[in-house]
Amino acid sequence: MKEERKCLTCGEVLFGRADKKFCNDNCRGIYNNxxxxxxxxxxxxVNSILxxxxxxxxxxxxxxxxxxxxxxxxxxxxNFYYYTNVYQTKQGKVYYFVYEHGYLELDNEEYALVRKLDYI
Incomplete structure (x- = not known):
């Protein structure tokens, strides 16, 4: 006797193809979401913070x-813990970028802000 197959979302009995997993598109969408x-x-x-x-x-x-x-x-x-990339100059300065906008730590807790459009 064949084992009864059931929808992975709602548990209804499935009819049709042997590899069918869902009773309808709505159940398939709910499962995948x-x-x-x-x-x-x-x-x-993370994207919200960035x-x-x-x-x-x-x-x-x-x-x-x-x-x-x-x-x-x-x-x-x-939030200084989230950035998209880091750029180090030949002089050893480290810029942190959030997409095309970057910052470099200077002395006395000051920061230089830059925009590098060639990243786009």
Missing amino acids: KKNKMGDDYFRK RKNRRILEEMNPKEKSKTTKEKLLLNGF
Whole structure:
């Protein structure tokens, strides 16, 4: 006797093809959304922080170059742990970038803000 196959989402008995897993498109969509949601939450949180960091750098650097303090960045909600890439100059200076907007730590908790459009 054949084992009864059931929908992976709602548990209804399946009829038709031997490899069928869902009773309809709605159940298939619910299953896949739930399966993908676990990983998506992490990416969504990281992307949200990166977008916020980029927006802060963009607002604080309306020109190509400017300066600010660590305190001002933190007061605006900047998170120094999240950036998209790092660029080290021949002189050993390290720029941290959030997409095309970057910052370089200077003396006395000051930061140089830059925008590098050739990253796009």
